[in-house]
Each structure stands twice: as C-alpha cells, then as structure tokens.
Amino acid sequence: MLKTRIIPCLDVDDGRVVKGVNFVDLVDAGDPVAQARIYDEAGADELCFLDITASSDNRETIFDVVAKTADECFMPLTVGGGVRTLDDIRKLLLAGADKVSIMTAAVKNPDFVREAAEKFGSQCIVVAVDAKSVSGNVGAGDERFEVFTHGGRTPTGIDAVQYAEQVTACGAGEILLTSMDRDGTKKGFNIPLTRAISDAVSVPVVASGGVGNLDHLVEGVTEGHASAVLAASIFHFGEHTIREAKEHMKQAGIPVRLD
Amino acid sequence: MTRATVAIVDYGSGNLRSAAKAFERAIHEAGLDLNVEVTDNPDTVAAAERIVLPGVGAFADCMRGLTALPGMIGTLEQAVMKEAKPFLGICVGMQLLASVGREHGDHNGLGWIAGEVVPIQPADPSLKIPHMGWNTLALDRADHQLLDGLENGDHVYFVHSYQFKPEAAHHVLAHTDYGGTVAALIGRDNIAGTQFHPEKSQQAGLQFIHNFLTWRP
Numbered sequence: 001m002l003k004t005r006i007i008p009c010l011d012v013d014d015g016r017v018v019k020g021v022n023f024v025d026l027v028d029a030g031d032p033v034a035q036a037r038i039y040d041e042a043g044a045d046e047l048c049f050l051d052i053t054a055s056s057d058n059r060e061t062i063f064d065v066v067a068k069t070a071d072e073c074f075m076p077l078t079v080g081g082g083v084r085t086l087d088d089i090r091k092l093l094l095a096g097a098d099k100v101s102i103m104t105a106a107v108k109n110p111d112f113v114r115e116a117a118e119k120f121g122s123q124c125i126v127v128a129v130d131a132k133s134v135s136g137n138v139g140a141g142d143e144r145f146e147v148f149t150h151g152g153r154t155p156t157g158i159d160a161v162q163y164a165e166q167v168t169a170c171g172a173g174e175i176l177l178t179s180m181d182r183d184g185t186k187k188g189f190n191i192p193l194t195r196a197i198s199d200a201v202s203v204p205v206v207a208s209g210g211v212g213n214l215d216h217l218v219e220g221v222t223e224g225h226a227s228a229v230l231a232a233s234i235f236h237f238g239e240h241t242i243r244e245a246k247e248h249m250k251q252a253g254i255p256v257r258l259d
Numbered sequence: 260m261t262r263a264t265v266a267i268v269d270y271g272s273g274n275l276r277s278a279a280k281a282f283e284r285a286i287h288e289a290g291l292d293l294n295v296e297v298t299d300n301p302d303t304v305a306a307a308e309r310i311v312l313p314g315v316g317a318f319a320d321c322m323r324g325l326t327a328l329p330g331m332i333g334t335l336e337q338a339v340m341k342e343a344k345p346f347l348g349i350c351v352g353m354q355l356l357a358s359v360g361r362e363h364g365d366h367n368g369l370g371w372i373a374g375e376v377v378p379i380q381p382a383d384p385s386l387k388i389p390h391m392g393w394n395t396l397a398l399d400r401a402d403h404q405l406l407d408g409l410e411n412g413d414h415v416y417f418v419h420s421y422q423f424k425p426e427a428a429h430h431v432l433a434h435t436d437y438g439g440t441v442a443a444l445i446g447r448d449n450i451a452g453t454q455f456h457p458e459k460s461q462q463a464g465l466q467f468i469h470n471f472l473t474w475r476p
Contacts, residue, residue, distance in 0.1 A: 002386075002394045002437055003414065040461065045393055071280045076416055076459050093274045098418075098459065121316035123389055123418045173389050173418075204387045227387055257393045257414045 003257040004221050005045035005228035006245055008235045010035055013052050015061030021236050032065045033072055040073040042242040051081030063095040070096025080128055089116055101176050103128040104149050107156055110170050117171025127172040131160035131193055132181040145193045152180035161200050168201045175201060179209035186212025194224030206230050214240060214248040221254050262294045266307035269299045270324040272314045281458035285468040301334035310344055314351030318360035318376055321351045343449045345474050353452025354423050362421050371450055374425035381438020389420045390437045400432040405451055405470045413463045415455035449476040
C-alpha cells in the first residue's frame, strides 16, 4: 500500500541552511548535507529545500547544496525557490534534484508549466500554490480561495482551485499547497482549502503551512485529503521527531512507512 | 588490467548523478572491485561488465534519446542479448524493455521482454496519478538473487504514471499494489528492470543495487 509521506523542509540562504534542525549537537548547523543526513536517517520520506537567497548574484549556490546532498542522501529531493526558466530546472535536476517546484513563474505564465513538463516530464514538475481563504464562511462550503505571491503579501485575483486544475492540466505532477493564512501560526492547515484542492486535482497534493502539532498532520490527510504533509519548525526545533509524527499518524489509521 | 566497469548509459534522460553515486556507495560498502562510468559511448558500454539504463520522462522521448546515440542500441543488443551481460533498467529504462509503449501513441520499445507499457488505472478512482511515494514490495520470486536481503513489505520509492505489463506472468519478480497489481521488478535471464528507483530508496535501494552488482545470472 502506498504510504502517506512526511516531508521536512529546510530553508537555504546563500548555500547555507538558515531554518533547519536546531536541537542536536551539530558541529555546523548551517551545513545542508549534515541537515539532510539527519532527516535521511530519521526516516523522512522526502526532503525539500526552499532557496530563499535574495541576491541574484548568489543564486548559483543552491546547485552546490543540491549536488552535495544528492551525493550522500539516497532519498527523493525537491527544490524550490526562484525557479524561473527551463535552464533553472535543468541545472537543479542535473545537480541531483528529483523534483523542482515552480511558483511565481507559473502564476505569471501557466504555459511555463507545460513547457517544463514536456521537456522534463510531469514526474519532476511540482507547482507550489500559496493560497488563502478570501471570502465566505470557513466550513460553510461557500469559501473562495485565492492565489497569493511574495510570501502571501500580493493577491493575484486568481481562484486557487481553478488554478490548481489549470496547472495540473498543463502537466504538473504534484501540487505543493501552502495555507498562507496559516503559515507561521501553528494553528494547522487551512483544511477547507486543502480539501478543495486535493479533491479537485488528479495529482498528489502536499499540504504545507501552519503545522503546530502532530494532530495537524493527521487532519491534513484525513480531513484535507492530502497525499503528503510538509512541515518545518515542529521538526527543526526538536518538538517532535519524524518517527513520532509517523507513529501518531499510524495510530490515527493513516498508512505510513516505519521501516 | 583495468577494473571491471558498470556502465550507466547517458542518453540525455535526466539526472544520472544520483544513480552513479548510489552505485558507488553500494560498491564501497561491499568492498567490490568495480568502477562506475556514466557514458554515452558505445565502446565503453561494450567493454563494461554490467550495464544500467536509467530513464525519466516520456517513453517515446527516452526511446528517441537512446536511438539518437549512434551505435548504442546495436551495442546494447550485442552485450545484453548475445553476450548475456547483467543488465538493469530503471523506471522508464525498465519500461523500454517492453515490445510497445502506449504513452502518447504507440511506440516500439527494445522488445527484450514481451509486454506493453500502459497507463496505471487504479480500481479506486480516488487514487492519485502519478503513483508517487513509498510503496511495499510483494516478492513473487523470493528466491531470486536480485531479491536477496529484501522481504515482503519492504518499502521502495515509485514515481510513474505508466506501468509495464509483461505477457508472461513469470517475468514479474516482485510487484506492488496501487489499486491493482503493478510490476515493481521484472526480469528474465540476465535482464532485469525496476519500476521503482533503487537510487532513491534508502537502505532497501542500496541492498537491491548490491544484489545487481553481485548478480551472476
């Protein structure tokens, strides 16, 4: 049986992990390979790097991070952040990424998703959708969800469900859905949003944003219908291990990989 | 005398770095005297002891990429079909073994294992496509050397939307279940192919790679 995936996410700035594991006796907490190794050994099902490098001059640094990680960790690796061209995708895949996540470039031009999927295959093209509830009563079934960019600051006017359907039709192999109205709140995923998109598309949806405890991970799957859950801080700061998260999900009846 | 080589065929289909590194790790861990070469040169493939054909993307694109390397398919046929060298296809590299692939129209494969590559159609329509993530192995031929050290229920990593259906059921050495049976490892004689990605399957994957590297078909 296919297992529900648990995916830790590491933020990388100028080639160094800036938001990552912060609880073990790491000699160098900024070393992406050391961080990746911890999650590899902890039984994470995949690993995600989000490149937050601001300066375009330093954007090349992520390729080195990916290459060094892929040389040592034999697990699936998704990389996102600042992916704008087919050449960006090609370089990340050649460095060792298995999947590349596209956000703003896809909002600006959904045909970019089609070009990327045709060139590299749907299996490696993830579209990151940052969305919020913008109207209606949560849970009442009349909500509307909108796509945002720039870390949730810029509304696009685009309906998130229609957008997810559109990029899937263009060949996205997976949707990385972040509940931007929950990101950093520790209140859990925006469940109506997560469910609306998971039910609308035929591809797997990874739920992200707002995870504050292990019940939130369970809700993302049982109520949000996500195929995978992504979290950062609850793992990085030692609040919970990957193993605890999986045990908790298993107790809730969700199939997980524990070997 | 130079060391025996494992040739990983590079025909422009995605990233071969992970595969090469995983094979190197397995060689190192077992102390094997083997060299890994990622190559698009038929002479290197012809001289290799073992051959690996990876592949990601669409069936026809991969077949086209392989055909575009002058002399490569002929070299592979000589090495694999005539000289019986151990051969492993991975993902679409495994699907290319089929007689025909039915992704975006019908396309001829290498035809080394009779069968067709068709869309995964789970009995449960709520199951997502691609089949993406960790799924369990069910061993149909538990005594096969390629499955040494692996057990029913071991997890390996899949990501695919099409599946290989061999004509002969006994060519399926292990399968998984995704709303129906999906071939995970196929093989006959010196030819094998995995739908899963051993280079992304952590310890179970390294075990499988070790088995391939020491396989005496």
